[in-house]
Amino acid sequence: MERAGESSVRELAEREMAVSGSALEDAVLAERAKAGDRAAFEQLYRGHAGRAYALCLRLAGNAHDAEDLLQEAFVRAWQKLHTFRGDSAFGTWFHRLSVNVVIGALRAKLRMRPADYVECPGRAASASPGLRLDLEAAIAQLPDGARIVFVLHDVEGYRHPEIAALLGIAVGTSKVQLHRARHALRKELGS
Amino acid sequence: MTCQEVLECLDDYVDGQLPEDDARELREHVESCCTCREEEAAARVLASHVAGLPKSVPPARELWPGIAVRLDALEAPRRAWKFRVNGLALLTAAATLAVIAAGAYSFLEGGAARRDGPAPGIVLSSTPAACLGSDAGLEQAQAEQLAALRDCEKALAPQTIRIVRENLDILDAASRTLCSAIEEDPANPHLMLRWMALQQRKIGMLAAVVRLSGAG
Numbered sequence: 331m332e333r334a335g336e337s338s339v340r341e342l343a344e345r346e347m348a349v350s351g352s353a354l355e356d357a358v359l360a361e362r363a364k365a366g367d368r369a370a371f372e373q374l375y376r377g378h379a380g381r382a383y384a385l386c387l388r389l390a391g392n393a394h395d396a397e398d399l400l401q402e403a404f405v406r407a408w409q410k411l412h413t414f415r416g417d418s419a420f421g422t423w424f425h426r427l428s429v430n431v432v433i434g435a436l437r438a439k440l441r442m443r444p445a446d447y448v449e450c451p452g453r454a455a456s457a458s459p460g461l462r463l464d465l466e467a468a469i470a471q472l473p474d475g476a477r478i479v480f481v482l483h484d485v486e487g488y489r490h491p492e493i494a495a496l497l498g499i500a501v502g503t504s505k506v507q508l509h510r511a512r513h514a515l516r517k518e519l520g521s
Numbered sequence: 522m523t524c525q526e527v528l529e530c531l532d533d534y535v536d537g538q539l540p541e542d543d544a545r546e547l548r549e550h551v552e553s554c555c556t557c558r559e560e561e562a563a564a565r566v567l568a569s570h571v572a573g574l575p576k577s578v579p580p581a582r583e584l585w586p587g588i589a590v591r592l593d594a595l596e597a598p599r600r601a602w603k604f605r606v607n608g609l610a611l612l613t614a615a616a617t618l619a620v621i622a623a624g625a626y627s628f629l630e631g632g633a634a635r636r637d638g639p640a641p642g643i644v645l646s647s648t649p650a651a652c653l654g655s656d657a658g659l660e661q662a663q664a665e666q667l668a669a670l671r672d673c674e675k676a677l678a679p680q681t682i683r684i685v686r687e688n689l690d691i692l693d694a695a696s697r698t699l700c701s702a703i704e705e706d707p708a709n710p711h712l713m714l715r716w717m718a719l720q721q722r723k724i725g726m727l728a729a730v731v732r733l734s735g736a737g
């Protein structure tokens with residue numbers, strides 16, 4: 331049993347190495363953070379804030395909410411660190427947790443404003459230079475439902491059944507939202 | 522396939538999710554229809570731009586302090602809870618502190634080497650009363666501690682001495698904080714118990730140092 335344990339630990343280490351050179355470093359930091367080491371947790375924050383902020387910003391559609399959500403995600407991560415077993419990279423675990431935090435917050439918003447589902451997207455800030463910024467602005471301008479499905483599917487690589495489960499909607503609804511989002515973005519960027 | 526049907530299938534087609542039969546029909550339509558061809562091209566352009574979006578976007582302002590404050594708020598009640606538990610455990614410790622201290626004193630006295638001058642058991646002089654009475658009392662207690670430590674220094678590795686000194690500094694800083702807290706709230710039994718526990722730790726550490734130097 332001991333040998334099996336050892337080899338699985340080595341396999342895990344190798345797998346994590348393959349994923350990213352910093353994954354092992356993250357694993358060590360996460361272990362330390364689990365034991366209450368705030369400095370180690372801050373280092374994890376430094377390493378993962380950018381990726382998480384990109385997610386929050388695109389899902390929320392504005393910087394103010396994104397900042398709140400990012401902070402909430404890290405606070406939640408600190409509270410749930412004991413559930414991080416190291417069988418995936420910390421980044422993967424944290425990203426999944428962030429998605430849940432953001433969607434949890436935005437679902438309440440979606441329930442409060444169902445009209446967003448049929449709203450037409452406003453014009454993106456035309457002053458923003460460069461296509462990438464235009465695209466980011468256009469995504470931000472999408473109605474909440476369409477934007478969230480689009481970001482999860484096209485940016486984050488989630489599949490419709492996963493999105494449907496996350497948002498508590500039908501798979502068909504998820505597809506319709508994606509269709510609306512892409513159509514609106516094509517029009518926005520083509521104009 | 523009609524234009525409307527193409528538009529409906531376009532997402533799945535671009536994602537490679539459209540069944541092959543439908544995909545072939547779509548391609549046939551697109552070859553002969555300008556509008557749908559443009560729509561398909563736009564869909565591919567959009568997909569490539571989306572793929573090029575940065576994975577990471579640094580927040581425009583420093584957000585860690587806000588997180589740290591919230592973690593502090595989370596820790597506060599937990600710490601208070603731990604403290605209450607410690608307080609209960611320390612009721613016994615408080616009652617026996619004098620005994621322990623006396624034991625440590627005699628242990629230190631009879632330790633590895635008999636020494637002249639202030640005994641390492643000086644912690645005993647650092648009672649709450651001394652602490653509360655004047656800084657001079659505290660300073661003297663510290664001076665005595667350091668003198669005791671110097672006596673052992675020759676027998677210990679510099680690394681060990683450094684660690685001991687660092688720990689003493691930490692304990693002393695904690696002691697000073699507790700003293701001012703006791704001054705503000707003299708009736709608080711928890712503070713007094715903590716202060717006693719702190720002295721106990723000092724005694725334990727000095728006893729360990731003497732034991733180490735004796736073995737060396």
Ligand SMILES: [Zn+2]
Pocket residue numbers: 523524525527550554555556557558
């Ligand atoms: Zn057509």
